[in-house]
Amino acid sequence: MPTVFHIPVCPFSQRLEILLELKGIRDRVRFEVVDITRPRPPELLALTGGPVPLPVLAADDGTVLRESLVLLRYLDTLHPQVPVAQADPLRHAVENLLCTHEGAFTGAGYTLVMNRDPARREGLAAALLEQYARLDAFLCRHARGTPWLFEQFGWAEAVYTPLFARFAFLGWYEGFELPEEARYARVRAWRDACLRHPAAQQVSPEEVIKLYYDYALGCGNGALPPGRTRSSFAFEPHWRMRPWPPRDKYGEPATDAALGLA
Ligand code: GAZ
Numbered sequence: 001m002p003t004v005f006h007i008p009v010c011p012f013s014q015r016l017e018i019l020l021e022l023k024g025i026r027d028r029v030r031f032e033v034v035d036i037t038r039p040r041p042p043e044l045l046a047l048t049g050g051p052v053p054l055p056v057l058a059a060d061d062g063t064v065l066r067e068s069l070v071l072l073r074y075l076d077t078l079h080p081q082v083p084v085a086q087a088d089p090l091r092h093a094v095e096n097l098l099c100t101h102e103g104a105f106t107g108a109g110y111t112l113v114m115n116r117d118p119a120r121r122e123g124l125a126a127a128l129l130e131q132y133a134r135l136d137a138f139l140c141r142h143a144r145g146t147p148w149l150f151e152q153f154g155w156a157e158a159v160y161t162p163l164f165a166r167f168a169f170l171g172w173y174e175g176f177e178l179p180e181e182a183r184y185a186r187v188r189a190w191r192d193a194c195l196r197h198p199a200a201q202q203v204s205p206e207e208v209i210k211l212y213y214d215y216a217l218g219c220g221n222g223a224l225p226p227g228r229t230r231s232s233f234a235f236e237p238h239w240r241m242r243p244w245p246p247r248d249k250y251g252e253p254a255t256d257a258a259l260g261l262a
Contacts, residue, residue: 011162012068021199036222037231136187147193168205
């Protein structure tokens, strides 16, 4: 049974959780939680030969893999009973082609939430809208179903849904919403269906908004903003117990106490 080292709220790790949920085999992988706010544990560093991004998978024979899309494919083929990727070569090529956009899409959303310069907001929001428009055009051209790329929630949906879920932070911290325009109608239908799918309910907008407060201050990957002693990604106190963070990310930053972290 493989072990996956992961940061629970990380979108790349959620891809694996969605895949396992779709296949009904969540218990066939051992998940080890890593605290992003602390240095990596020595056992993990020994396994990976240095600090590497998570998720990381240790296979039964000791092989250590990383990159969520590589892990996704490995788990899908390791347990082939309920395939998530398309079996037909051409169909799999089409879903893979859609997934070649995931890096640019992710980058555009994270750059917007992490931006600290009000003068750049408009340009960064336009760049993200361009990414949504690309996805929309792709779906209009290639989708064989509605609202999914193919007949059901599958490979491409498992890849993108965690990012759609993280982008709740853009609504809260940037007032960014996908405009109700024809240009985005197809990708909106896809996104909304993805977010509602029962296999993709691992994180809520509230959890994302509370945990990613530090990203809105420009501090990624568990880094501490100036004047703070505790990261918004801390496991304690539980996010449900904390107040909603201020929406104005360009104003006075909230203290540990105001965030319910003290
Ligand atoms: N391509 C890899 C994959 O598995 O698909 C990416 C994995 C990754 O970035 N993992 C991050 C990690 O382990 C956590 S999630 N970081 C902790 C560490 O110590 O290295 C952050 C960004 C960003 C996009 C996404 C993320 C994110 O900018 O969610 O900037 C800080 C990290 C475009």
